[in-house]
Amino acid sequence: MESPAPETTVNTMAVRRSWVESMKRCSLSGISIPKEELKKRITMPEYLRVAMRYCISSKDIAACDGEKSPVGEVECPVVVFINSKSGGRHGPDLMARLQDLMGREQVFDLQDVRPHEFVEYGLGCLEKFAANGDNCAKETRERLRIVVAGGDGTVGWVLGCLGELHKEGRNPIPPTAIIPLGTGNDLSRSFGWGGSFPFSWRAAIKNTLDKATRAPTSYLDSWKLLISMPSGENLDTPHSLKQTEEVVFDQDVEIQGKLAEKVSCYQGVFYNYFSIGMDAQVAYGFHHLRNEKPYLAQGPISNKIIYSGYSCTQGWFFTPCMADPGLRGLKNILRLHVKRQNSSEWELVPIPSSVRSIVALNLHSYASGRNPWGKLKPDYMEKKGFVEAHADDGLLEVFGFKHGWHASFVMVELISAKHIAQAAAIRFELRGGAWKKAFMQMDGEPWKQPLKNEFSTFVDIERVPFRSVMINGG
Numbered sequence: 001m002e003s004p005a006p007e008t009t010v011n012t013m014a015v016r017r018s019w020v021e022s023m024k025r026c027s028l029s030g031i032s033i034p035k036e037e038l039k040k041r042i043t044m045p046e047y048l049r050v051a052m053r054y055c056i057s058s059k060d061i062a063a064c065d066g067e068k069s070p071v072g073e074v075e076c077p078v079v080v081f082i083n084s085k086s087g088g089r090h091g092p093d094l095m096a097r098l099q100d101l102m103g104r105e106q107v108f109d110l111q112d113v114r115p116h117e118f119v120e121y122g123l124g125c126l127e128k129f130a131a132n133g134d135n136c137a138k139e140t141r142e143r144l145r146i147v148v149a150g151g152d153g154t155v156g157w158v159l160g161c162l163g164e165l166h167k168e169g170r171n172p173i174p175p176t177a178i179i180p181l182g183t184g185n186d187l188s189r190s191f192g193w194g195g196s197f198p199f200s201w202r203a204a205i206k207n208t209l210d211k212a213t214r215a216p217t218s219y220l221d222s223w224k225l226l227i228s229m230p231s232g233e234n235l236d237t238p239h240s241l242k243q244t245e246e247v248v249f250d251q252d253v254e255i256q257g258k259l260a261e262k263v264s265c266y267q268g269v270f271y272n273y274f275s276i277g278m279d280a281q282v283a284y285g286f287h288h289l290r291n292e293k294p295y296l297a298q299g300p301i302s303n304k305i306i307y308s309g310y311s312c313t314q315g316w317f318f319t320p321c322m323a324d325p326g327l328r329g330l331k332n333i334l335r336l337h338v339k340r341q342n343s344s345e346w347e348l349v350p351i352p353s354s355v356r357s358i359v360a361l362n363l364h365s366y367a368s369g370r371n372p373w374g375k376l377k378p379d380y381m382e383k384k385g386f387v388e389a390h391a392d393d394g395l396l397e398v399f400g401f402k403h404g405w406h407a408s409f410v411m412v413e414l415i416s417a418k419h420i421a422q423a424a425a426i427r428f429e430l431r432g433g434a435w436k437k438a439f440m441q442m443d444g445e446p447w448k449q450p451l452k453n454e455f456s457t458f459v460d461i462e463r464v465p466f467r468s469v470m471i472n473g474g
Contacts, residue, residue: 033206035101042078042102042209044140048129049105052122056113061124074140076213079122079174080107081115081158083150083181090197091181094149097205110154115161127170144174145471147212151182152443153239156271159468163222163269166466177212177471179205184444186272186365190391191218192474195369212471219392219467221362225268225442229450229457230260238445241268253337253346257431257456269464270442273366276428276459277330277357279401281439284446329353330400333435333451338423341387341395349421355400357407359417360426360461363391372410372417373397386422394463395422428459 043049051064080098084091098107108118126144129137146162148155155178165173180188181197189195198204226247229235237243244267331353337346351358364371373389381387389397399417401407409415430438432451440449440459451457 032203033210035206038206038210039101041075042106042213044074044077044103044106045136046103048126048137048140049103051129052125053105055121055125056117059117059121061121061128064125064128074136074143077140077144078102078106078147078209078212079118079144080147080149081110081118081154082107082148082179083110083154085111090201094179094181094201094205097202098149101206101209110150110157115158116164119161119164123165123170142172145212146174146176147179147209148176149179149181151180152184152187152272153182153445155187156240156269156443159220159222159271160269163464163466163468173466173469175217175469175471177208177215177473179208184368186363186367186369188473189365189369190363191220191470192472194473208473211473215471215473217469217471220271220470221392221394221467222269222271222464223274223360223362223396223461224464225270225274226460227266227449227457228263228460229266230452230455231262231264233264233450233452235264235266235450236447237266238447240270240442240445241266241447243267253427254348255456256335256429258454260452260455268442270362271468272363272443273359273361274440274442274459274461275357275359276334276438276440277355277401278403278439279357279359279407280441280446283441283444284439284448330355330358333430333432333438334358335429335431336398336420337427337429338398338421339425340385341422341424343424346427349398351420352400352418354402355418355420356403357401358398358420359401360396360398360423362396364389367411370411372401372407373399373419374413374416376419384419386419389422392467394424396424396426396461398423398426423461424463426459426461430457430459432457 044052055061055063080102082091082095082098084095095107095109108115123141123144126137126141130141146158148158155176159176162173162176165171178185178188178191178193179197180194182188185193185195193208225241226244227235227241228247235241244265246263247265247267331351334351336349336351336358338349339346359366359372361373364373366372376384376386376388387393387395389395397419398421399419401410401417406415410417430449430451432453432455435451437451438449440447449457
């Protein structure tokens with residue numbers, strides 16, 4: 001008799017069912033997390049989250065008198081900012097999923113609530129309750145963590161608003177995690193949150209929220225950029241640049257051109273990179289193409305394909321197709337001064353004549369995860385006076401691209417970028433001459449910079465004293 005066969009079959013089926021059930025409880029992001037357990041851990045008591053929303057909508061922290069009875073406990077409250085227009089078709093679904101995993105009032109659509117409104121009125125509400133003796137509000141404010149669902153520009157926007165807390169002495173600064181919804185997602189990559197929106201996103205979102213409450217934190221430098229240009233020209237500024245009052249520049253730098261009597265000043269902050277030259281020109285053209293024909297760009301993959309194709313039409317790859325290509329070398333219009341690490345003296349740094357694009361990079365991740373600065377050998381760093389690059393070392397890595405082919409080979413690590421300097425502060429002087437304009441970008445936001453023949457335009461970069469607090473995802 002062959003009786004063991006059915007038992008073996010049953011055991012095999014049981015193992016398979018067990019394996020399938022285990023797989024259902026897992027995602028590509030890790031072990032499944034009980035929804036109710038997570039929700040209890042990250043959700044604020046109802047009276048606090050409703051009060052915050054009311055203060056934000058009325059734009060007045062006095063709208064709530066702070067006399068409600070404090071009830072409930074708080075372990076690690078999370079607030080999410082989501083750019084619901086990012087992430088293609090996933091934006092609205094992701095919004096609903098996040099609201100399902102915590103109190104609906106803790107999920108802010110950036111189309112409706114700006115991060116500075118949350119900082120001023122939402123956190124202001126918690127601080128008022130805490131000042132009135134509400135220990136639950138006090139613990140909520142101290143333990144609060146932020147998650148940003150969006151691209152690098154969205155993350156930078158939120159970080160900039162949180163940085164205002166430091167200026168006002170309103171500590172602690174809530175640390176920030178990221179759900180990547182953009183095209184490049186270099187900030188997300190740099191802090192271990194991935195380079196793209198996850199395929200199994202419903203389970204992965206739970207994992208992200210759970211990790212955001214437990215993971216350690218680190219720091220991120222941010223960099224203030226200040227443009228001083230002759231008055232009379234209109235600058236079509238991106239979101240990251242705002243006009244400001246005239247600023248007195250450091251006069252310890254030798255100036256080759258003339259100073260205009262009247263100037264216009266613009267100021268902004270970036271976290272990853274600033275660039276000037278042909279790469280910014282391509283980004284500027286692509287940006288306007290996408291705005292004019294939004295149906296061409298429906299997601300990160302299509303964005304990259306169209307961007308690559310568009311760049312081939314701009315002379316970035318095919319220099320002979322351009323009129324007078326010799327003018328494209330940045331050396332013709334640009335002088336570069338830097339302050340080295342632990343130095344207060346400005347130093348003039350020569351720009352190679354072949355360089356058509358200069359990048360000042362803060363992170364190891366650029367253009368969707370590439371590291372054009374590279375992992376330099378110790379003897380080479382010693383020879384050049386370089387140190388190992390980190391996101392919080394107070395230094396920018398400055399390098400150049402010769403043309404599109406050079407940039408492409410650098411990105412696939414076949415060759416290295418043109419290493420120029422490591423700098424604690426930077427000054428670019430643009431002189432105009434045969435050029436009527438230059439193209440610039442910071443953290444993916446490009447603009448066209450008008451130039452004058454007779455007067456210089458200056459771009460100064462220095463580190464912001466405050467460092468953003470980031471949550472490490474991996």
